[in-house]
């Protein structure tokens with residue numbers, strides 16, 4: 637597993653897909669002020685912006701086993717709470733409320749989407765990469781789902797692991 641970011645920019649070619657074993661590993665906590673962690677966060681943000689319909693990227697998806705992810709659901713039609721672009725490390729879910737099942741996809745699982753049960757609302761405590769500021773993010777609906785999806789990546793879990801029945805898996809539509 638990589639422990640540093642080289643090169644400091646990322647493209648779609650850096651995205652690890654199933655069955656890459658890095659996606660199944662539990663990631664390590666990091667120093668949110670370390671230069672290579674800050675560089676990774678910036679590169680992941682850029683990758684997210686450059687990837688159509690992408691609302692989050694977690695470090696293991698680019699081959700790095702660190703507890704770092706980025707998320708931005710701004711303007712998404714299913715989003716209610718919107719905290720803008722976040723680059724967070726060492727997240728912890730401190731509260732979960734309700735449950736919802738909705739369709740999810742993932743850059744690392746290019747061919748499938750799935751109907752995934754998640755808490756409807758969550759409170760996540762984390763530290764902001766680059767500032768070290770402690771953040772407590774209270775999210776619901778689509779943003780809560782995206783946060784849970786990214787935090788799962790840091791524990792080596794994919795949305796596929798949470799789909800309850802074979803009927804809950806779907807071939808992804810191709811637009812190109």
Ligand SMILES: [Zn+2]
Nearest residue numbers: 741742743744
């Ligand atoms: Zn994913």
